[in-house]
Amino acid sequence: MFRKKECVAMLLAGGQGSRLYALTEKNAKPAVPFGGKYRIIDFTLSNCVNSGIDTVGVLTQYQPLMLNEYIGNGLPWDLDRAYGGVKILPPYQGKNGADWYKGTANAIYQNLQFIARYNPEYVLILSGDHIYKMDYDKMLDYHKKTGADCTIAVIDVPIEEASRFGIMSVDEEGRIFKFSEKPKNPDSTKASMGIYIFSTDCLFKYLTEDAENPDSSNDFGKNIIPNMLAAGEKMMAYPFSGYWKDVGTISSLWEANMDLLGDIPSLNLNDEEWRIYARHEAHAPQFVGAGAVVENCSITEGSEIYGTVVNSVVGAGVKIKSGAVVCNSVILEDVVIESGAEVRYAIVDSGTTIGKNCKIGEACGADKLEICVVGADISVPENTVIKAGAMISKATDIAKEGN
Amino acid sequence: MSVAGLIFSNIHDSAIPELTTVRTMASVPFGCRYRLIDFPLSNMVNSGITKIGIVAHDNYQSLMDHIGTGKDWDLARRSGGIKILPPFITAYEGTSGSKLYTTRLEALMGVTNFIDRCNEEYLVLSDCDGICNIDLSEVIDAHIANNADLTVVTRMLNPEEADLKDMTSITADENNVITDASAYIKGISSNEVSTNIVVVNRMFLLGALRDAAAHGYKHFFKDIVARRIGRARLYRYMYEKTYIHIGSLESYFASSMKLLDPEVRGGLFEVENMPIYTKLRNSAPTRYAADAKVVNSYVADGCIIEGTVENCILFRGVRIGKGTVVKNCVLLQDTFTGNNVTLNCVITDKNAVICDGRMLSGHSTMPFFIPKGAMV
Numbered sequence: 001m002f003r004k005k006e007c008v009a010m011l012l013a014g015g016q017g018s019r020l021y022a023l024t025e026k027n028a029k030p031a032v033p034f035g036g037k038y039r040i041i042d043f044t045l046s047n048c049v050n051s052g053i054d055t056v057g058v059l060t061q062y063q064p065l066m067l068n069e070y071i072g073n074g075l076p077w078d079l080d081r082a083y084g085g086v087k088i089l090p091p092y093q094g095k096n097g098a099d100w101y102k103g104t105a106n107a108i109y110q111n112l113q114f115i116a117r118y119n120p121e122y123v124l125i126l127s128g129d130h131i132y133k134m135d136y137d138k139m140l141d142y143h144k145k146t147g148a149d150c151t152i153a154v155i156d157v158p159i160e161e162a163s164r165f166g167i168m169s170v171d172e173e174g175r176i177f178k179f180s181e182k183p184k185n186p187d188s189t190k191a192s193m194g195i196y197i198f199s200t201d202c203l204f205k206y207l208t209e210d211a212e213n214p215d216s217s218n219d220f221g222k223n224i225i226p227n228m229l230a231a232g233e234k235m236m237a238y239p240f241s242g243y244w245k246d247v248g249t250i251s252s253l254w255e256a257n258m259d260l261l262g263d264i265p266s267l268n269l270n271d272e273e274w275r276i277y278a279r280h281e282a283h284a285p286q287f288v289g290a291g292a293v294v295e296n297c298s299i300t301e302g303s304e305i306y307g308t309v310v311n312s313v314v315g316a317g318v319k320i321k322s323g324a325v326v327c328n329s330v331i332l333e334d335v336v337i338e339s340g341a342e343v344r345y346a347i348v349d350s351g352t353t354i355g356k357n358c359k360i361g362e363a364c365g366a367d368k369l370e371i372c373v374v375g376a377d378i379s380v381p382e383n384t385v386i387k388a389g390a391m392i393s394k395a396t397d398i399a400k401e402g403n
Numbered sequence: 404m405s406v407a408g409l410i411f412s413n414i415h416d417s418a419i420p421e422l423t424t425v426r427t428m429a430s431v432p433f434g435c436r437y438r439l440i441d442f443p444l445s446n447m448v449n450s451g452i453t454k455i456g457i458v459a460h461d462n463y464q465s466l467m468d469h470i471g472t473g474k475d476w477d478l479a480r481r482s483g484g485i486k487i488l489p490p491f492i493t494a495y496e497g498t499s500g501s502k503l504y505t506t507r508l509e510a511l512m513g514v515t516n517f518i519d520r521c522n523e524e525y526l527v528l529s530d531c532d533g534i535c536n537i538d539l540s541e542v543i544d545a546h547i548a549n550n551a552d553l554t555v556v557t558r559m560l561n562p563e564e565a566d567l568k569d570m571t572s573i574t575a576d577e578n579n580v581i582t583d584a585s586a587y588i589k590g591i592s593s594n595e596v597s598t599n600i601v602v603v604n605r606m607f608l609l610g611a612l613r614d615a616a617a618h619g620y621k622h623f624f625k626d627i628v629a630r631r632i633g634r635a636r637l638y639r640y641m642y643e644k645t646y647i648h649i650g651s652l653e654s655y656f657a658s659s660m661k662l663l664d665p666e667v668r669g670g671l672f673e674v675e676n677m678p679i680y681t682k683l684r685n686s687a688p689t690r691y692a693a694d695a696k697v698v699n700s701y702v703a704d705g706c707i708i709e710g711t712v713e714n715c716i717l718f719r720g721v722r723i724g725k726g727t728v729v730k731n732c733v734l735l736q737d738t739f740t741g742n743n744v745t746l747n748c749v750i751t752d753k754n755a756v757i758c759d760g761r762m763l764s765g766h767s768t769m770p771f772f773i774p775k776g777a778m779v
Contacts, residue, residue, distance in 0.1 A: 035687075035688065036688040037687075037688055037704070075474065076683075260688075260690070261690070262693075263692060263693070263709075265690070269687035269688070270686075270687045270690070270705065270707065275685055276685075276687075277685050278685070280683050280685075281678075282445075282678035282679065282680045282681070283678075284434075284668065284671075284672035284673070284679070285434065285435035285436055285701050285702055285703045285704075286689065286701075286702050286703075286704075287663075287665075287668065287700070287701050287702070288697045288698060288699070288700050288702060289698070289699060290698050290699040291698070292697070292698060294691045294695060294697050295691065295692075295693050295694075295695060296691065296692060296693040296695075297690070297691045298687075298688045298689070298690050298691075299688055299689055299691065299702075300688035300689065300704055301436075301688075301703070301704050313688075314688075
């Protein structure tokens, strides 16, 4: 027995996130830790539940172990529901063979059955690699009010960056008349946020047609949206303003973490009105020792700070020993930084130990960000020097990249 | 081995009236993010006990709110899990002269039904005034090895720093057989006292409760334990690891400050595979501003610190304003301090507000207490 839902969300979480290098070595991008105690996917899941959407299909493909484990039964997001809730949708074997998800549109196409069981009027397509707080219910209202077949959330970006995004040209009523994926000469600053609401019938029609076309790359941005535009469907742009960041690269992930700092952080997680939920382990409180210096930092449970930590985001269970210095860095959970070590402009992944008197990364300016990444579960030997911007995914990389 | 747990949430309410006028002893906040009941609950869960009754007396809204369905302790179960046992008033009305129970034994008599319906062979009883991370399965193993009817977990107290209220002194022979149980009197009694963690055979307890009802007995240690010395198999289990007892506001303050000692923290929170669980609040990480100066402090998530904090225990959601200096304080959840406030040896209850420029100081032997929601 499936109860009807007005809107079902489909969250694309299968991407590899290859530009996050060491961080996605064994982990899907949506499960990459963020802000000390979150993972990237927490933002989309929390947005769903805060917007009243309680049925979310999560499409997984690349390295799903951590992601599956993390989502579990959806309890942290209140998505362990009797009807609906969060469901993991991996690729599967069908009667006529098995297919990996070939593109974003194909992933949804292969799960049309899942959507159909809830008989929704609308389907919300999301991706699990953005950091933002957004009320999808308002977007749905806009979709209904304008009578659109498809609504795409857009955000104004600086014109010089517009060529990195899918750019929408819209008329004065917000109707999209042109869409160009990563245009060389953008004629608009309205960038697609990768958030779509489709009226269900329309989505089913275009996905089915697309699946029958062997030349299609089965992608929303490349195929579905242009096809719908060409067919004259009513496509609206929903303007969003507020914090939004694509954390697909090391530098943007680092920047988004830094946005949690400052007197008035540009990304406020202490927001009673719009909580971001996460799965927590039982950690003790954080301890700041007698000789510690902690300035402009975000630090979470289970950490013990005896050294100097400045302009940094520190995850759960991190130990920063006396005499260690951590500046402008993101330290993920259970990292140990031994005394005398210096970590600057770096992201250190979970479970790694930075040995005594190591020098990891170098100070650099905002104009030339070079973030050094040390992957998970690596033991960096004493006195190692790892230069700015280096990527260390395993212990053997240290000799190559370091010194 | 089948064991159920029973936790007394109110037994020691009178010990810290400042904190228990609005809550039970079980729901007194402790250690930045915990409530006292988290310790016995986590100890039971970590020792494999998954059917737990919580005996409530009055004032138990905060307790119910904290426990919820029990899922934060992994106790939201189809079979077993947490049961809150509110008072069953008429059961002993008239016999005690008061409508609600006044002693542990009366509390037990009020939950005879729960004990009767359990089919576990053993019960672990625990109060909420002792803070420890004890492996109860070791106690149960010893209980079984001794073929005991009842085993009392004891510890040695330091008479100089202990609160002596309501303590039961236990003496035992070299085989751990209990030879006496009496009210603790400083200088006379042995310094070995009951932690009020007791392992008991369920059928033995049921028999003892019926006998106590027939005789109109009121006191667990005096009437059930002491009267059976030599007649039943009563043992003690001496616990020698980290143990903190809370018996007054002063000892609450001193106990909180003990958490700044890494050995105490290690003994409570860093025992392998035995974390202490609590209700999750989904707080953001704590933000330390550029001007923050924090040393030797134990801090929960969700705080925003813009001033100076020294030797403090900060609970979730505490705000420390600019220019504010807080030393030797225990600030409970969502305490707000404005700018240029000075606090020393102060305990604030939840949601206290200290306005700009206020200066308040107590002393370590008499901390200054600001009640829940009060504005200074």
